[in-house]
Amino acid sequence: MVVRPERSSGPGLVSVPPLSALSGLVRFLYAAALVLSDAAAVVLAFLAAYQLRSLSGRPNDLSELTEYYPTLALLVVSLIVTFALARLYVERRSASYVDLLGALFVAVTIGNVIAMAATALSLNNLDVPRLLLIYAWVLSIVFIWVARVLLSQILRAARLAGADAERLLIVGAGEDGHLILHKVLSAPELGYQVVGFVDDEPHPEADRPVLGPLSAVLEVMRQYRVREVVVANPALNHVQLLGIVAACSAARASIKIFPDVFQLVAREVSASEFGGLPMLEVRDVNLHGWNLFLKRAADVAISGATLVALAPLLIAVALGIKLSSRGPVFFIQERVGMDGRPFPLVKFRSMHVDAESESGPVWAIPEDERTTWIGRIIRRYSIDELPQLVNVLLGDMSLVGPRPERPYFVEQFSRLIPRYAERHREKAGMTGWAQVNGLRGQTPISERTRYDLFYVEHWSPAFDLKILLKTLPAIFRGRNAY
Secondary structure: OOOOHHHOOOOOOOOOOOOOOOHHHHHHHHHHHHHHHHHHHHHHHHHHHHHHHHHOOOHHHOOOHHHHHHHHHHHHHHHHHHHHHOOOOOOOOOOOHHHHHHHHHHHHHHHHHHHHHHHHHOOOOOOOOHHHHHHHHHHHHHHHHHHHHHHHHHHHHHHHOOOOOEEEEEEOOOHHHHHHHHHHHOOHHHOEEEEEEEOOOOOOOOOOOEOOOHHHHHHHHHHOOOOEEEEOOOOOOHHHHHHHHHHHHHOOOEEEEOOOOOOOOOOOEEEEEEOOEEEEEEOOOOOOOHHHHHHHHHHHHHHHHHHHHOHHHHHHHHHHHHHHOOOOOEEEEEEEOHHHOEEEEEEEOOEOOOOOOOOOOOOOOOOOOOEOHHHHHHHHOOHHHOOHHHHHHHOOOEEEOOOOOOHHHHHHHHHHOOOHHHHHHOOOEEEOHHHHOOOOOOOOHHHHHHHHHHHHHOOOHHHHHHHHHHHHHHHHHOOOOO
């Protein structure tokens, strides 16, 4: 049996609007705009690289610009073909700009190598200066990325207006399913329309209608023209999962599976063998050896340089705190770090002295009356966290890692949340995977723990770099920071 959303009733149930007839046209125009902007960005990058090379000395080594036009044409064609093969003209609704930058770095590098190889094999004996190629390579990455970010913002605005909608079906109407639903509803710029849930169990309190049992998933997808499915039910067995995958294949819909990180060890695996028998080898993600040295070296270098660069700001904030309210400039509080060991965390004081004398340990809340006027400002933009760079420099913390909590809360969470203590396998961090995804302030600790465990079990230098790159825009947005 399949339930139509328009016939459903009850609190929170919303009928699914019809798909916009412009969706197909919007996607075509967006793909065409990507190709044109990529080509224009490469041309502009090459012209700018030529000007930079002409200003860098030895102008006699540089030929006339018109002589490099064949090389430029090869470069444009090579990059567009490489981007197409790398599926960079297939729009990914949930991909971040940092992920896009990484993908462009790889694709532009490959495209440049192919273009230079084609130039070398051609009958043209023109020698392209290496510095010109390096400038063009770097500027191409930057220009293409900026152009794509601007186009993405235009597309997001169109989606907010109802264009380019994508219908989404969630398998599982329980807690995980509603977590996915609320994530989708909090990001309307992605253009998803959740048609409802599919679940064998009744969920009368669901915020979207349950359209049928698992056996009807294919019928539901075809009836509501679903193009994307998210499986958010950890209780499904292998047979049920394979059935859903087969249904998605038949309906030509993409599928994503939300893992239950509290029951499954979400570690990366690689193929191996044992005496000729095929095995899956679990990758050791714990920090030791060169990994530990690399992370510690990055912590020391970046925290030291940042403290020096931000010294004027730190002094100004310290003076502001001292002159605006009585009490010390710094607030030192015990937090729990690696292996459950406590350490003194340093912050700029943003609250009045003895703010918890009556309430005891409590979470900060929006418009907290305990904060000073300057405290509200520095909290919003996480400036109060900057003294923790000293903690990083001393080795108590890392730049990236799970957020350290107070012993009072750690004791509570360890009893209530499975695997919570495992987030202490690595050093606590100033920023982390949970924070850059908006999980700050009074967001559910169970949800934050999911992100912390994902980070601990998938650590890599590239993952740390991605989190650091996403931290600045997260700070300026100031969401859930108080």
